[in-house]
Amino acid sequence: MTEHSHPTSGVYLRVAAVLVILTVLEVGVFYVPAFHPVLVPVLLVLSAAKFTLVVMFYMHLQADSKLFTFLFGAPLLLAAVVMVALLFLLLGALTLRGAAGAG
Amino acid sequence: MTTHATHTSLGLDSRKMAFWAFIGSECLLFTSLISTYLVYKGRSVVGPYPHEILNIPFTSVSTFDLLMSSLMMVLALAAVQRGDMKWGKIWLFSTALLGLVFLGGQVVEFTEFVHKGLTLQTNLFGCTFFVLTGTHGAHVTVGVLWLLTLWVRALQGKLTVAHAMTVEITGLYWHFVDVVWIVIFTVVYLIQ
Numbered sequence: 001m002t003e004h005s006h007p008t009s010g011v012y013l014r015v016a017a018v019l020v021i022l023t024v025l026e027v028g029v030f031y032v033p034a035f036h037p038v039l040v041p042v043l044l045v046l047s048a049a050k051f052t053l054v055v056m057f058y059m060h061l062q063a064d065s066k067l068f069t070f071l072f073g074a075p076l077l078l079a080a081v082v083m084v085a086l087l088f089l090l091l092g093a094l095t096l097r098g099a100a101g102a103g
Numbered sequence: 104m105t106t107h108a109t110h111t112s113l114g115l116d117s118r119k120m121a122f123w124a125f126i127g128s129e130c131l132l133f134t135s136l137i138s139t140y141l142v143y144k145g146r147s148v149v150g151p152y153p154h155e156i157l158n159i160p161f162t163s164v165s166t167f168d169l170l171m172s173s174l175m176m177v178l179a180l181a182a183v184q185r186g187d188m189k190w191g192k193i194w195l196f197s198t199a200l201l202g203l204v205f206l207g208g209q210v211v212e213f214t215e216f217v218h219k220g221l222t223l224q225t226n227l228f229g230c231t232f233f234v235l236t237g238t239h240g241a242h243v244t245v246g247v248l249w250l251l252t253l254w255v256r257a258l259q260g261k262l263t264v265a266h267a268m269t270v271e272i273t274g275l276y277w278h279f280v281d282v283v284w285i286v287i288f289t290v291v292y293l294i295q
Binding site: 031 | 131170176290
């Protein structure tokens with residue numbers, strides 16, 4: 001496991017251009033009514049693409065040691081699992097409480 | 104600021120490894136705040152509500168600003184790594200300046216929200232929104248101070264190519280702040 005050389009300035013500029021395009025797409029999708037039925041999945045995919053680009057190229061995880069990927073990825077995965085579990089648990093509990101209150 | 108290379112038995116820089124572990128712990132912190140925001144989303148019983156108050160064009164400009172600051176940061180690192188301290192200083196200062204612009208935008212946004220009646224105590228949206236974006240803003244503030252410290256050290260001639268790892272670690276922190284904002288912009292502002 002070693003640390004490798006970083007991308008060139010040209011790569012950084014191309015990544016920045018893609019990030020700007022993705023951000024424009026995000027905001028554009030938000031304002032176009034035709035996209036509203038699929039707004040959430042489209043926005044999540046665009047956001048994930050931006051997140052991945054920054055982490056891979058600007059934070060150099062693409063070329064760096066896999067140990068760094070593990071140190072970042074493992075807590076991120078744990079956090080994602082906990083977030084989904086919390087959402088199921090608490091949203092369900094709050095909805096049930098609301099239904100009981102309404103009843 | 105030390106120039107001593109401290110490597111682990113794996114041949115990796117120990118400061119960088121420790122910093123990645125720190126970033127991992129920060130992931131857990133921000134995920135807990137984002138989860139709290141999502142759990143209480145749409146459960147405020149009094150206004151102002153998100154769709155009444157969030158200014159998407161304004162926040163889009165702030166998002167663009169932070170993305171560009173990340174570009175400045177990698178250009179600063181590239182300059183320092185090749186020993187070009189003139190451009191290293193320019194890019195470091197540009198990164199800090201864009202960070203300050205982002206913070207200024209956040210101050211304007213928060214002030215506007217308070218004038219419209221949204222505070223930490225108003226409703227669940229206000230509480231979770233201010234805690235999440237305020238914590239992010241505090242991280243940006245630390246990043247700006249860190250960048251300005253490096254810039255001053257560079258002006259004094261105390262930041263050289265031998266300190267490239269220090270700049271790289273600063274960059275890791277700055278890019279992490281950027282990726283957190285990428286998530287916040289989508290989850291809080293765009294998915295209402």
